[in-house]
Amino acid sequence: MAKKVVATLKTGAGNQYVKVIKMEKSPKSGAYFFKEEIVNSTHVKDFIDNKK
Numbered sequence: 001m002a003k004k005v006v007a008t009l010k011t012g013a014g015n016q017y018v019k020v021i022k023m024e025k026s027p028k029s030g031a032y033f034f035k036e037e038i039v040n041s042t043h044v045k046d047f048i049d050n051k052k
Helices: 002-009 012-016 041-048
Strands: 017-025 032-040
Touching: 017 041, 032 041
Parallel strands: none
Antiparallel strands: 017 032
């Protein structure tokens, strides 16, 4: 599945988007989980800072 996403992002107008993977800690259990999203390359910092 990752190959499809990468191939799609490299063609045409898709090169303005990036896949961002962020690790967060659950407040209830203390376990870590990963949050991933495809965002515009100019909004990466907002996604990481939770300003979305």
